Amino acid sequence: KSILTTKKSAATDLEEECYTKISIIACGGAGIAMARHIDKAKYGIHEIIAIDTSHRALKSAKNVDKTLLIKANEIRKPQSVQDAWNLAAENSEAIAEAIGQPHMAIILTGLGGAAGTGIASIVCMQARSQGVFTVALATQPFAFEQPIRQMTSACGLAALAGYGRTCTCVLPLQTI
Numbered sequence: 822k823s824i825l826t827t828k829k830s831a832a833t834d835l836e837e838e839c840y841t842k843i844s845i846i847a848c849g850g851a852g853i854a855m856a857r858h859i860d861k862a863k864y865g866i867h868e869i870i871a872i873d874t875s876h877r878a879l880k881s882a883k884n885v886d887k888t889l890l891i892k893a894n895e896i897r898k899p900q901s902v903q904d905a906w907n908l909a910a911e912n913s914e915a916i917a918e919a920i921g922q923p924h925m926a927i928i929l930t931g932l933g934g935a936a937g938t939g940i941a942s943i944v945c946m947q948a949r950s951q952g953v954f955t956v957a958l959a960t961q962p963f964a965f966e967q968p969i970r971q972m973t974s975a976c977g978l979a980a981l982a983g984y985g986r987t988c989t990c991v992l993p994l995q996t997i
Contacts, residue, residue: 825915826977841924842923842924843865844858844870844950845866845868845929846869848940849931849934849940850934851930852930859979867923868886868923869882869886871885874936874938875890875898875936891915899939902935902973902976903939905935908939909944913943916947922953926944927942928944929959930960932962933977934973938976938977938980941959942983945981957989959992961994963969963995
């Protein structure tokens with residue numbers, strides 16, 4: 822069901838031995854869009870991982886080291902956060918393998934849609950269970966967007982914040 826692809830890492834042996842491994846994990850389309858603007862060398866990022874339920878979103882992930890497509894047997898994308906959460910839960914072993922063993926994981930996601938909101942909490946849970954310090958950076962919908970997106974965002978934020986020792990930073994799009 823899940824498909825993990827890896828590009829050859831540019832990390833040197835010295836980097837592996839001396840530096841803290843920080844991974845960026847981009848969940849959903851908004852997380853992947855945020856990750857596109859990250860300069861790994863400038864910020865000392867070990868690797869960038871993109872996880873989504875759509876081939877199209879993963880194709881737009883230009884500077885990533887790994888991509889993980891999680892999908893059901895059907896062709897369609899998940900229609901709800903619960904669908905995306907269930908898909909991520911079914912593929913939790915593949916998510917754990919994709920995460921690897923960094924010292925710190927920064928989880929990027931947009932809250933309010935289906936894929937990122939559903940996947941991010943499972944990614945956070947997997948990273949925490951592996952002993953990885955996690956920071957979640959999430960965007961919330963604009964104030965003028967549909968009330969259902971606002972409610973979905975609030976539920977997704979509660980799910981992310983529910984993991985102990987996970988720092989969750991929220992960027993309301995209204996303020997950007």
